[in-house]
Amino acid sequence: MAASSQPSRSLPWLLSGPALLLFTVMLLVPLALTAVLSFNAYDVATGVKPGEFTLAHYAQVAGDDYYRGIFWRTFWISALVALICAVVGTAEAVVLSRMSQPWRSILLLVVLAPLLVSVVVRAFGWSMLLGPEGVVNTALQALGIGRVRLLYTEWAVVIALVHVMLPFMVIPVWTSLQKLDPQVESAALSLMASPFTVLRRVVLPQVVPGVLSGSLIVFGLSASSFAIPGLLGGRRLKMVATIVYDEYLHELNWPLGAAVALVLLVANLLVLVSLNRMVEGRYKRALG
Template sequence: MTSRKGALPWLLAGPNLLLFTVMVIVPLILTVMLSFRVYDYSTGIGDSLTLDNYLKVITDPYYLGIFWRTLKIAAITTAICALIGMPEAYILSRMREPWRSIFLLVILGPLLVSVVVRAFGWSMLLGPTGLVNAALQLLGLGPIRLLYTETAIVIALVHVMLPFMVIPVWTALQKLDPMVEAAARTLGASRFTSFRRIVMPQATIGILSGSLIVFGLSASAFAIPGLLGGRRLKMAATLVYDEYLQELNWPLGATIAIVVLVANLAIMVTYNRIVESRAKRALG
């Protein structure tokens, strides 16, 4: 009986574990193996192994500049989503039906539209003859080059990633009793003090979860940088695409993908530990 109970969790998790191994672990191992292969433009992928791909990626200013741009845009997107998503989640947590359902539908509605469609929409809005520049001209500010800039990429990424910040924060705030905040106000605490001392510590866990999701998705985004950044303003995902399908240098593309993955994991794990330790101290 005991052995059957011990085997039951493995039997239940077996299909998911098998699917995860086939769809994630095996391709990742094959990508790592491919990154160490040599490549020649005349003969293609060779059988011998080399570290030149990694040395080229981590020492070439061209690749380092693209990596820095990717991490910078992901960090800016995460910060803006946190600044916008925290108030939205707080307002959502204080709403009552049916307004809560309507507001939640407004937040989640963009997820029903393809990322490519939204990227095309932003390209039309931010273009030289788009609605944004037309409004700026009416205000006398003149046309501004927005399309094919980092600003355009950040704007579109914030629009796409904002629900992934709002929902975790809202879920965390659901565990907070509104009467606790009201009791603090009754005892003489200001609205800002009660928000800082009661609401923010509880929302920190949600902000942490949302930030990890938004940062990871922004750093690996492909459609938005490809359509709004153009051919010159590359990010890591578009660079991997070019190496695979244009240069046909699969080992170098695999190397770039692995380097970006390791950098993202290192940043996210470090950020997770820092914020989580602060949250534990705040919540006691």
């Protein structure tokens, strides 16, 4: 019996072996090399010193107000984008789940359509809309408000990121709504609950896992976004991804760029894990 059960225990490892190998080669090895690079010493005249190791790059990131300000800007913009996407995306998912064919398929195609267009193309589109002579400022002038500086500001980055990240919120919430039993809503309505009460007390608590999953995805992707902040934020409005790009390609300080990238990765993981535990704990307590 022991000999016959041995192959069954090793079978999952054999089947997952190619995926684990690909994961190791494509993710773990580059991360390990980046970690080693982040500890290498750097000299402006000679460049990277492979044989010398130092913690100066991490000390610079942690002790310099410039880098702390960039990390703070990155995280508050990402949190705001996740919050807006949670509100708008949940409403869109609820409407989507209530629609009948063929309108459901049409709206789903509209929601997913931004994913079919390159992020760079969408960023250039928003730059034309939010520019001094763009559609938004033209409309504001027609209304008598006058021009408003939108391009190369935090709000331009937030607007474009919401547009890009919204599908990543709608799909998880919509998936959670598909698991909701319609008879539960009918039972609440039969007990004289108002539609708003049914939405607040029955529907929304059921979609908390979808909202949590979507928020984590949106926050993580927004914090590491490069194209949107680079094109709509300009050279003065820096985020962490643009700093990494500058250190690698402009300053040629690869160890500092690697240190910034790893600090972003660790900070991102800490925020996501903490948010997941906090929301999941409250959700479990609410459900008893």
